Amino acid sequence: MLDYFQHGLLLMDLYKKLEILSRSAKYDASCASSGSSRKNDLGGIGTAVKSGICHSWSDDGRCISLFKILLTNMCTYDCAYCINRVSNDLPRALFTPEEIAELTVQLYRRNYIEGLFLSSAIYRNPDYTMELIFRTVTILRKKYRFNGYIHAKAMPGADPVLIRKTGFLADRMSANIELPSEKSLTLLAPQKKKGAIFKAMINIKSNILDCRERDYSPGRERGFVPAGQSTQLVIGASPESDYTILNLSEALYRSFSLKRVYYSAYVPVTASDARLPVAEPPLRREHRLYQADWLLRFYGFNAGELLSEKNQNFDPELDPKSQWALSNMYLFPVEINKADYAMLLRVPGIGMRSAQRIMKSRTVRSLTFDELQRTGVVLKRARFFVTCNGKHLEKEELDVVSIKERIIGNHAPLLLTAARNKERSIGQLDLFGSNFLTAPEPGIIAITGEL
Ligand code: SF4
Known part of the structure; x- marks a missing residue:
């Protein structure tokens, strides 16, 4: 008992x-x-x-x-x-x-x-x-x-x-x-x-x-x-790189048939423990890992393609698919009306639904850039990596650095840190109104780990 x-x-x-x-x-x-x-x-x-x-x-x-x-x-x-x-x-x-x-x-x-x-x-x-x-x-x-x-x-x-x-x-x-x-x-x-x-x-x-x-x-x-x-x-509580973490996730999906691996950015809980970093990792790192995890599960990528021993961490400024594409420019541009489904999925700006729509639409006609946009493709990113009927959307030929600058410039700013700060300041899951679950006091906000 x-x-x-x-x-x-x-x-x-x-x-x-x-x-x-x-x-x-x-x-x-x-x-x-x-x-x-x-x-x-x-x-x-x-x-x-x-x-x-x-x-x-x-x-x-x-x-x-x-x-x-x-x-x-x-x-x-x-x-x-x-x-x-x-x-x-x-x-x-x-x-x-x-x-x-x-x-x-x-x-x-x-x-x-x-x-x-x-x-x-x-x-x-x-x-x-x-x-x-x-x-x-x-x-x-x-x-x-x-x-x-x-x-x-x-x-x-x-x-x-x-x-x-x-x-x-x-x-x-x-x-x-x-x-x-x-x-x-x-x-x-x-x-x-x-x-x-x-x-x-x-x-x-x-x-x-x-x-x-x-x-x-x-x-x-x-x-x-x-x-x-x-x-x-x-x-971010320990020094492992994104490469190590992503390889681990890949092995976990394979070995344990996991539905999901969740990534939780470390939040400092004490100022006096020398084993821990003082600052929390940028939330954008957590976000990049979620994006990469998505690529592993649904887009046919493996961890070794996205990162390597030489390049162990994601670029905080660039989404992992764009980062991969810019490192493999010899594979591009992809002809939208001919590429297979697996390759379409690898084009920045083309998601699963868009790729499916492209495959379906082009059985009846060749797609133009206007039609491509209607499939949901984000042309602001895809434009650097595709042709439609042999035509480029970009007038000039751009090098990798210029493409990266244009992609980063085109991204809506990530407001994750601000959002998280806001979430912290107002507390989470306020079940009975703001007077009931009060905002956490400074210093005791932390992750709960294994639990
Ligand atoms: S076992 Fe879980 S709840 Fe307990 S200290 Fe470790 S992470 Fe925290």
């Missing part, structure tokens, strides 16, 4: 707990996207159909439509980059599974949220924490018949049986890798073990595959994490 009910912190006012624990959860980026398509069943509450989960995104790409909460921020670990580390002096709180389940249902009924993202610090040990998460999800699904989206954390080091049981109730699970190398993990999060993280991920993957082989279908029986698994990498 769990004895956490005895804990004095459980007596804390519910709103106070919410304030503390939603703030502690706010920088975990791995909650986005559902991918579930389960409909409500008779007598249940909620639905996880794609259209039923309207994700709101903050300007820096974080999901704000889920009830994003920690079970507790009372962590026994001491990860240097995390606000919830045991050595940090901050208010602590602990929810019971019953409280979180009740809150989720109440918030859902009031239309505040459309699902739950449940994470936790390591409270006592991974098994104990995982059991609390499992109990929460069980109460929601069994007692309240909550059918909405649930993303639950898998605690590395927890009993695989507990993770498996939770996975049959959740839509998505994630075990966060956090640091892009074992060396950095040992330095900054000494209690975390690479082996335990990968073991949790393998456990989730093998249960997903097992479920697929047995042909579970959502209509007949809830499958194992039907929306798959994801993970998060912290960017």
